């Protein structure tokens with residue numbers, strides 16, 4: 001297994017499949033409940049969050065605890081970071097504590113990669129700037145896999161602020177690696193620069209895309225994008241690219257609606273659309289725990305099989 | 313002081329139209345003779361066979377950081393680095409703290425340079441007070457001070473206001489000064505962290521499009537036409553800027569331009585490491601830009617190489633990419649990079665490193681011709697020597713070089729400043745020459 005997960009590029013298709021399969025066996029398929037395992041007893045995992053994210057931090061914390069690891073939460077506010085301690089200083093402090101794994105969230109793209117050069121612990125990127133959020137992509141794949149047997153030829157549209165989205169970057173890489181076809185939908189101001197080099201389809205016409213796809217993945221639109229001049233107004237965005245129930249009706253019967261959360265209901269997705277039966281947004285949250293458990297398990301747990309750990 | 317006899321070197325002196333093996337005799341601070349065979353009983357004879365003897369290099373773009381950031385560099389440490397790089401003159405940029413926007417600071421920097429005594433340090437004056445881009449600095453006070461400033465730039469910042477830039481150009485004409493503008497349109501570049509393109513798109517770093525540079529260069533070329541000013545375009549980094557300069561020169565504009573060693577060989581792909589040692593302004597661009605810059609340096613569209621030597625402390629540089637400052641050190645590696653990467657013959661090499669920058673800045677004591685009576689500002693180098701830089705042993709106080717581990721070609725053996733060795737056998741002489 002890989003030493004660090006900084007980008008989806010650190011994985012190959014087999015590696016992704018192994019994580020998804022492990023996540024499935026860690027979750028109790030019947031109830032979708034996740035059991036507790038002793039695998040990481042005595043191991044210490046630090047959640048190093050320079051950017052507040054209750055959801056992702058809690059998801060990692062629960063995942064670690066269900067594997068019986070010790071978890072330390074280190075948030076940037078109120079710590080030495082506010083007093084000017086550098087990332088490198090913090091890394092070395094944590095290193096000196098003998099930590100096994102650092103889960104890092106940072107507002108600067110590339111910070112987890114830099115951190116990984118300064119520590120011997122495993123590093124997991126829990127979201128860095130506009131770069132990547134690889135564990136989100138893994139849980140998204142896991143969620144899609146619950147409904148579609150294969151990614152080959154699966155058609156996924158990612159709608160919205162791709163330019164500023166680390167989720168989109170990781171999802172596109174992961175989906176392409178597994179053979180899915182990705183279309184990015186939204187106004188050109190929110191598409192990434194040189195998007196043609198991504199090997200994806202690009203369009204501003206959401207209604208032409210919706211009938212053809214298996215998954216519509218809606219990204220969060222932040223108010224600051226309007227303030228920075230990327231959009232005239234949120235209401236115009238909503239009118240032209242928002243997923244409401246009328247647009248959702250254009251989807252194929254078995255198509256999924258996904259969103260990385262937290263949602264701005266009424267902006268990128270309407271409350272009705274988010275609550276349609278085909279919406280798997282709450283499943284994504286639950287699947288995050290199993291997927292992150294699988295990742296921690298494979299990165300830190302060594303060669304024990306899930307079954308052996310369970311009976312230990 | 314004993315005479316010095318540089319024996320058997322290949323004298324490459326474009327200003328004199330000379331490229332031949334000859335002996336060079338130095339007496340006191342001046343060249344006393346150049347001839348195929350000079351003998352002397354009491355001179356300090358230096359075997360220069362296999363080496364190039366050239367006018368000392370001149371850097372139009374050096375950040376010496378003093379006053380204000382003596383932890384990153386001082387005039388003295390920067391002067392040592394310059395001498396080791398074969399330089400005998402450097403132009404110290406104005407973005408110090410306090411800013412070199414008045415006679416007092418430029419005189420202080422010049423005095424630090426004299427005290428170090430290793431190269432001529434020519435302070436660059438700020439165009440605007442505090443580099444704020446709001447009102448003109450007292451260019452006249454700086455020009456008439458003992459530092460005799462003839463070069464103005466807000467480098468590090470771009471003068472965004474076109475009307476202010478126009479006034480600066482008009483005003484600079486009074487002193488026959490050159491004026492340089494760090495070309496980066498502020499709104500297009502706002503928040504930018506690297507070149508905008510395929511790599512920034514993948515890395516999730518906000519981009520600075522090539523057009524941010526090209527818009528300002530196009531504007532400044534138009535303003536130079538309007539005002540008749542002597543515009544110098546610093547650190548050209550894009551193929552588009554090359555095209556603008558080429559067209560302006562073809563139309564007869566009296567402008568000049570420089571390129572840095574790093575822009576002649578490094579590309580944005582290096583930033584995939586997120587290592588801020590590759591963070592620089594203007595940013596590293598694409599392979600196509602690098603090729604256009606090399607062609608432009610070769611054909612003279614770009615007049616000269618300038619280092620943009622920009623020291624930063626390890627603490628400042630070893631941060632997250634977006635928190636780290638821009639800049640690379642370059643004085644000690646410039647020759648090694650240019651010989652290895654630029655594809656210039658020796659005459660062009662010396663012209664671009666010495667003759668042209670001395671001419672642009674109007675330095676009669678530098679850049680040759682090394683005729684009898686000329687000041688003995690000379691560098692002796694081996695253009696074929698392969699070597700690698702060891703960051704730990706550099707003379708600059710900072711360590712932010714992107715060239716560690718890279719094979720360089722072309723090494724300085726001796727630097728002679730005002731008739732004295734500042735560097736001998738590749739080592740600083742500490743005034744013992």
Ligand SMILES: [Zn+2]
Nearest residue numbers: 467468494593
């Ligand atoms: Zn500059």
